[in-house]
Amino acid sequence: MRGIAGVGQTEAAALIGGAVDELAEEMVEFLREIVRIPTENPPGENYPQCAAAIGRAMTDAGLAVEQVDVPAELLPRLAPHGMGLPRPSVIGRLEGGGQRPLLHFTGHYDVVPAGGGWSVDPYAGEIRGGNLYGRGASDQKSGIAAQVFALRALRKTGLPLAGTILSSATPDEETGGFAGLGYLVERGIVSRDNTDFCVITECLDVDSICLGHRGTLWLELETRGRQCHGSMPSEGVNAIAKMLVLLEAVREEILPGLEAQSRHPIMPPACRKGSLEVTMMEAGTKVNMVPGSCRASLDWRLIPEQSVRDARGKLDELCLRMKAKDPDFDCEVRELLSVEPTLVPSDTEVVRAFQEAGLAVRGEPMRFSISPGSDDQKFVVQKAGLEQCIVYGPGPLSVAHKSNEFQPIGDLVEGAKIMALAAWALVGSS
Numbered sequence: 001m002r003g004i005a006g007v008g009q010t011e012a013a014a015l016i017g018g019a020v021d022e023l024a025e026e027m028v029e030f031l032r033e034i035v036r037i038p039t040e041n042p043p044g045e046n047y048p049q050c051a052a053a054i055g056r057a058m059t060d061a062g063l064a065v066e067q068v069d070v071p072a073e074l075l076p077r078l079a080p081h082g083m084g085l086p087r088p089s090v091i092g093r094l095e096g097g098g099q100r101p102l103l104h105f106t107g108h109y110d111v112v113p114a115g116g117g118w119s120v121d122p123y124a125g126e127i128r129g130g131n132l133y134g135r136g137a138s139d140q141k142s143g144i145a146a147q148v149f150a151l152r153a154l155r156k157t158g159l160p161l162a163g164t165i166l167s168s169a170t171p172d173e174e175t176g177g178f179a180g181l182g183y184l185v186e187r188g189i190v191s192r193d194n195t196d197f198c199v200i201t202e203c204l205d206v207d208s209i210c211l212g213h214r215g216t217l218w219l220e221l222e223t224r225g226r227q228c229h230g231s232m233p234s235e236g237v238n239a240i241a242k243m244l245v246l247l248e249a250v251r252e253e254i255l256p257g258l259e260a261q262s263r264h265p266i267m268p269p270a271c272r273k274g275s276l277e278v279t280m281m282e283a284g285t286k287v288n289m290v291p292g293s294c295r296a297s298l299d300w301r302l303i304p305e306q307s308v309r310d311a312r313g314k315l316d317e318l319c320l321r322m323k324a325k326d327p328d329f330d331c332e333v334r335e336l337l338s339v340e341p342t343l344v345p346s347d348t349e350v351v352r353a354f355q356e357a358g359l360a361v362r363g364e365p366m367r368f369s370i371s372p373g374s375d376d377q378k379f380v381v382q383k384a385g386l387e388q389c390i391v392y393g394p395g396p397l398s399v400a401h402k403s404n405e406f407q408p409i410g411d412l413v414e415g416a417k418i419m420a421l422a423a424w425a426l427v428g429s430s
Helices: 009-037 046-061 074-077 137-155 181-186 239-252 308-325 350-363 376-384 409-427
Strands: 063-068 088-095 101-107 129-134 164-170 198-201 208-213 215-224 276-282 291-300 329-340 367-371 389-391 406-408
Touching: 009 046, 009 137, 009 350, 009 409, 046 063, 046 088, 046 137, 046 164, 046 208, 063 389, 088 137, 088 181, 088 208, 101 137, 101 350, 101 409, 129 137, 129 409, 137 164, 137 406, 137 409, 164 181, 164 409, 181 376, 198 350, 198 376, 198 409, 208 350, 208 376, 239 276, 239 291, 239 308, 291 329, 308 329, 350 376, 350 389, 350 409, 376 389, 406 409
Parallel strands: 101 164, 101 198, 198 389, 208 367
Antiparallel strands: 063 088, 088 164, 129 406, 208 389, 215 291, 215 329, 276 291
């Protein structure tokens, strides 16, 4: 590990811990500020306001700040459901004695729609019982707040750096991330040639180092029949009936193959096998008309031992066999999103830095985990080719996307300390 001559981890941990504690109140207020900006995606509302607020906090932390905007002509490809709204990313740079080693912290500021069932205003940033409530409080504006204030605390300690630390906040992770971190990778802003370590500050729990995520396959199935009058069904082919037959075949022939347990520590443990859920269905236009079309959306999750190619092949083969048996069966499978499972080694320098920092701050070993859903790590590992990439953030995974989402303030403070201490271990002067 890198460090400062004459300053050991214990002394550094004390300096960093004190600095974070002194900044804790401001960090909480910053998190409240950005939680109060409803950055719901889709379609991607209030992105410029949130990016500006994060940029101001980075400037206050002493970082050199730049904004990267997705060109308007690329929005239809990178954000097809974004209604042409802007997609800004904001990047803060803290330079030490040189450009390398370079550590990049990155998190997303978009959130899923609030939905119903809240007992508090989802965009008020209310604090109650040591928790800050709001949509995005855990997933994952807490990660952005922690990474910004971790760097601010590092500067406050005066501990010199040998290299450079970046802190970026990006949009659109909740709809795939292609206009967010995916675009930064596409632009070469994050690559194996210019980045040594990357930490995605997603909400995977303050005591956990996340080494990867399950794969994702989002599909739309459409069965086509023949529309006719509801009083004369023999004149048509009911597309809903064909869809029900198809979904029953999926249940009988594909679901049993998803029962195999992964050997990896996917959290929660119930997700240590694949899953396939029907999440949306649409058909029909009138009660007395037999529908000629029926659409169903599938959310298929794959453990690291599985692949998108094999999963898609199983479904395509099933549809072909059903067509061979029934000349009236007509089905199209459209792929909405495919992400291969991602997994990085557990013995890299970035992993060890967070293990040691977590032990120093928490007094107990960190655990390893694999995320049940995909995240922006896919771009860094699969596209940028950077193996030294983990996911670490203070947000509790258990409340992500739920009503009454919250962030424990104690975890926020603790997470910022771990980030700052690990950053010093990786980039500190020797």
